[in-house]
Amino acid sequence: MLSADEAADLIEVIASRQDRAAFASLFRHFAPRVKAFIMRGGTDVEAAQEVAQETLIMVWRKAASFDRSRASAATWIYTIARNKRIDLLRRAARPIDTEDWLVVYAPEGEEADKSVLAGQTYTRVKELLGGLSEDQLVVIRKAFFEDKTHTVIAEELKLPLGTVKSRIRLALGRLREALEKDE
């Protein structure tokens, strides 16, 4: 296992001295997880493996842009994997700007205690996911893992669109409420 701090340290070591051993550790931890995550969306094994591989290569290339005060390593890697998957789907079109400007360039000084916040947000989100009701978890999982729009989720769960939307809103509301307590 790799703690959030260890993962962030590894990325920083890549940035500061192109450390290949650090890359290998990150790869062993994250590549299989990214692959599994991408496969849940119905992507086949080979394509999911390619996304995982490209994601970790991008982690190497962009290591210097990683800012642990803005996002945890897992969050940063999630945004890269998501964008790589979009690139795969839009194969014909130009690749999207993989440097998620939100994580990389969001205006400085917006939140004074970002460094505490990024780590806290991530840890709290992890706990909170466990605390959501099954109903709420199902819609959030479908939205993230299975890459479904709300209309498709509603059809699959045989629920009215309004119900899906209100469950998502409730789940997000709970996340927000619990997170804002910390700020």
Next chain:
Amino acid sequence: MSRHPAPDELLLDYAAGTLPEGPALAVALHVALDPQARRTVDRLNAVGGALIEHEIEASLDDAALERAMARLEQVAVEPRAAPATARPGFEWAPPPLIPHLRAGLGWRRILGKFDEIRLDVPGDAHRVSLLRLEPGHGLPEHNHRGYEYTVCLRGGYTDQTGSYGVGDFAVGPGGERHEPIADPGEPCIALIVVEKPIVLTGPWGRWLNPLVSRGWI
């Protein structure tokens, strides 16, 4: 503080990467201009990160790491990139818009009333435009056959649903008539993403709709 935020479901679709390119651009611009939306999306990204961390590992063939290591020979660790700067005349453009403003794009006068720049979104059927309205001027009254996403980038406008300032977001379903008018002061610039061609409902609509549906205006 935005008076008109994007709905949470749309922010979730954005964070999950499920929006088509046009609506995703509209949400990205809203998020760029609205700190509260940005915090929500940061959190949703953290949800994505937590889900990846909790993921059961899929088996990865042993050679995958070796192949990746071999590729590193050709891949440099890049220095931290400086934020892109917009080209002259587009200094107001928030970061997510900059890659779309290729050289040679310029404002085009439409119906003698407003200016438009049509943006390229390959692989997406949405029509994505920047519109510029002079203060006190409006768009012809119209309604929509599909969803319309609007994010105000400069100045402000008012329609039947309220007043919108920089960063404000509006999403409307088809069948709603509205007639946005730019507020006094500076020109209003907004990004408009339309699912299907709009339908003009004013007296000229009959004559102009065929042109609109052919994408000429």
